Amino acid sequence: MAGRPRSFDRDEALAAAVELFWRVGYDETSISMLTSAMGVTPPSLYAAFGDKSTLFDEASTLYFDRICEGVDSAAARPTAREAITVMLSETARAHTDTGTPLGCLMLTEPRLAAQREAVNARLTRRIEQGVSDGDLPPTIRPHELASFLMAVMRGMSGCARDGGSPSDVAAIARLALAAIPDPPAAT
Amino acid sequence: MAGRPRSFDRDEALAAAVELFWRVGYDETSISMLTSAMGVTPPSLYAAFGDKSTLFDEASTLYFDRICEGVDSAAARPTAREAITVMLSETARAHTDTGTPLGCLMLTEPRLAAQREAVNARLTRRIEQGVSDGDLPPTIRPHELASFLMAVMRGMSGCARDGGSPSDVAAIARLALAAIPDPPAAT
DNA sequence: TGCAATCCATAGTGAACGCTACAGAAAGAG
DNA sequence: CTCTTTCTGTAGCGTTCACTATGGATTGCA
DSSP: OOOOOSSSSSHHHHHHHHHHHHHHHHTOOOOHHHHHTTTTOOOOOOOOHHHHHHHHHHHHHHHHHHHHHHHHHHHHHHSSSHHHHHHHHHHHHHHTOHHHHHOOOOHGGGGGGGHHHHHHHHHHHHHHHHHTSSSSSSSHHHHHHHHHHHHHHHHHHHHHHHTOHHHHHHHHHHHHHHHSEEEEEOO | OOOOOOOSSSSHHHHHHHHHHHHHTTTTTTHHHHHHHTTTHHHHHHHHSSSSSHHHHHHHHHHHHHHHHHHHHTSSSSSSHHHHHHHHHHHHHHHHHHTOOOOOOHHOOOOHHHHHHHHHHHHHHHHHHHHHSSSOOOOHHHHHHHHHHHHHHHHHHHHHHHTTTTHHHHHHHHHHHSOOOOOOOOO
């Protein structure tokens, strides 16, 4: 019932897989690249994580959870405008962080459309809240604004991956803010 | 000196390659997929177009030329704001055109960063012209606005590929226009 | 009709892919 | 110690990859 314990740290290996998928993408990442980066032989990898697709699911879910923390943290700001401002500037910073791969795995990987849709939904709800709080004008359509912000962040990710400087990416975020109308001044 | 003429139309075969690369992407497109789509056997493909990378260069250049026609056509509008409006709405329409693959090859394919940079440069020049014409305020930085618009269009491409409806994509374009400031009214 | 040139179809190259069978090594349980 | 269980390393499975050698088919030209 006991058996030999595994000789590697599963969490560390998974973190290495996240970094690799993030930097290279799913299709371009081979099993041999994964075993090298994770410090594990193929049979150990398959025993611990299943096949490549299952491993990617787990890795991308781990990544997604971190994204959601950032989204929730930004959404906790008192006004929707502040929430959006924080989200965009934090996105600009993260996408050009030299300590991680450039851009965003969730916004880049074609097969993660469901994650994007989930973030879009959270963003939509926060914007709806902002409308009912009166810090966004009632004329806006929350889902459309959320989709616009998702599009901008995806564009920021692509700009970062193309070698755009942190200030280039931050400028995109700053200009996007100009698209968000102020509410009519309540007297 | 004469020799047997080729039995396929080179332009038609190249157009099929463009469609396939556009729909599937460079890495995910195999030679066998290309030979099927183009109606050509591998030796004929290699004789007519060189290797896969060379074929992609030719196909993406053909695609790029069509993009540039659209950009130039939009840029010919009398004001920069009109030019941008046309460019965004035409992009929204093209990215969801059911007669072609969804999204944009140039904005999607990682190795086409040079083409994106070229479009960004054209856009920057048109915006500079708009500033000097007085139909954009002198406070804007042309390169930043161009990068913002590129980011939005890339986001529109991703939205379309994720299954966003034409009206979803068009809404992104419409909201982006709100980010462009009016010039101070010249009396 | 024969020659030279060019293209096409079959078939297969070596390499890399995702994945796994197998046997030995390392742990707890008795 | 032995037994059982689980992990590890080697080595290789079948498939697909990009790409090409070879030989026959089809043309223009003499």
